[in-house]
Amino acid sequence: MKSNTDLTDRNRTPGDKLLFTPGPLTTSHSVKTAMLRDLGSRDHEFMRLVRNIRDRLLKVAGVSQSSGWEAILMQGSGTFGVESMISSVIPPTGKLLILINGAYGERIADMAKRHRIPAVLLRQPENQTHSLQKVEETLAANPDISHVAMVHSETTSGIFNPVEDLGRLAKRMGKVVLVDGMSSFGAVPLDLEAAGVDFLASSANKCIEGVPGFAIILARRQALLATDGFARTLSLDLLSQWKGLEGNGQFRFTPPTHSILAFSQALDELDAEGGPEGRQRRYQQNHRALVEGMRRLGFEPYVPAQCQGWIITTFEFPKDPKFTLETFHQKLSDKGHVIYPGKLTQVDCFRIGNVGRLFTRDMDNLVAAIREVLSEMGISTK
Ligand SMILES: Cc1ncc(COP(=O)(O)O)c(C=O)c1O
Numbered sequence: 001m002k003s004n005t006d007l008t009d010r011n012r013t014p015g016d017k018l019l020f021t022p023g024p025l026t027t028s029h030s031v032k033t034a035m036l037r038d039l040g041s042r043d044h045e046f047m048r049l050v051r052n053i054r055d056r057l058l059k060v061a062g063v064s065q066s067s068g069w070e071a072i073l074m075q076g077s078g079t080f081g082v083e084s085m086i087s088s089v090i091p092p093t094g095k096l097l098i099l100i101n102g103a104y105g106e107r108i109a110d111m112a113k114r115h116r117i118p119a120v121l122l123r124q125p126e127n128q129t130h131s132l133q134k135v136e137e138t139l140a141a142n143p144d145i146s147h148v149a150m151v152h153s154e155t156t157s158g159i160f161n162p163v164e165d166l167g168r169l170a171k172r173m174g175k176v177v178l179v180d181g182m183s184s185f186g187a188v189p190l191d192l193e194a195a196g197v198d199f200l201a202s203s204a205n206k207c208i209e210g211v212p213g214f215a216i217i218l219a220r221r222q223a224l225l226a227t228d229g230f231a232r233t234l235s236l237d238l239l240s241q242w243k244g245l246e247g248n249g250q251f252r253f254t255p256p257t258h259s260i261l262a263f264s265q266a267l268d269e270l271d272a273e274g275g276p277e278g279r280q281r282r283y284q285q286n287h288r289a290l291v292e293g294m295r296r297l298g299f300e301p302y303v304p305a306q307c308q309g310w311i312i313t314t315f316e317f318p319k320d321p322k323f324t325l326e327t328f329h330q331k332l333s334d335k336g337h338v339i340y341p342g343k344l345t346q347v348d349c350f351r352i353g354n355v356g357r358l359f360t361r362d363m364d365n366l367v368a369a370i371r372e373v374l375s376e377m378g379i380s381t382k
Helices: 029-033 044-061 078-089 103-114 132-141 163-172 221-225 238-247 257-272 275-296 325-334 360-377
Strands: 069-075 096-100 119-123 147-151 176-180 199-203 214-220 312-316 349-353
Touching (some): 044 069, 069 238, 078 103, 078 199, 103 147, 103 176, 147 163, 214 221, 214 238, 214 257, 275 312
Parallel strands (some): 096 119, 096 147, 176 199
């Protein structure tokens, strides 16, 4: 049966506030209604659906099983996917270089520490991308580094790291490349082969616009098969999860059946929008409308334009001492717009995401609401 793939703002749930956040995000009404069924986890229909989703995810990434790639679904939020990757693929003798310029790079460092994985941390300021030269020097000075982890779209600030260049460099130096592609996969181009990526983690509830419930890990099959015995946990064991899905088509533990139903619909809607390129176009238009509108109000993005991504944008607080995030956030929420607090360590800021079922008109309406709220708070930004 062909699904309803209305791509307009009519296909939203009436009365819901709009989420200008990086997830959970505003999803279409048809994605949510796709969940109104119960499916048995061992039912053939469900197993076929999972197989189909795994193939379609590879297609979104521009690879396939026949070109040596696998897509694995892992229960949990995005962090579970990243932790599954980090805790499953590094041998006991391995060492991880972690490229950090935000909270999600720091989270990988936290994971390495908890799993007692030896790691070298390379930090950059939160509004700067990683320097190829520094990465090369670090790898040269630490020849025992076996794996390199990086974040593509660092949602802390909205910066895009140059994953293709960094990955290629790491691969040239013989390393296994791990990417947190949480808020980029599906709407930010990345040639996995050219970038030398071996593993990439993302989530159902980011650019593909499904509902929360599971993470996605794409893996180069050769690299995945080489990880036998490395997993440090039972539930997040990536290779065992893949073996289960490939072997009998099933998850090892209770699958998120409803979010999988929703995700299949979300993939139909991604296709109807023109695939990742179409989605990228809409997000870029949203981002442009937001930045232009916020500039008119006196706000500049925190991240320099040359490395600012189109997923989420950070703005510093107005200097006016009357500004408080709590009031600003609450007043915007009362008007139906939910924004996101900042996550930077150095500056006070808030973030506005434009992923999810949002359009330029929504960004314009948000900017108008921000203008009203600032005026109600008696705050000048100029
Ligand atoms: C880059 C990145 N990595 C990891 C995560 C963690 O995902 P979750 O909050 O779904 O666990 C996020 C969440 O926004 C993210 O943006």
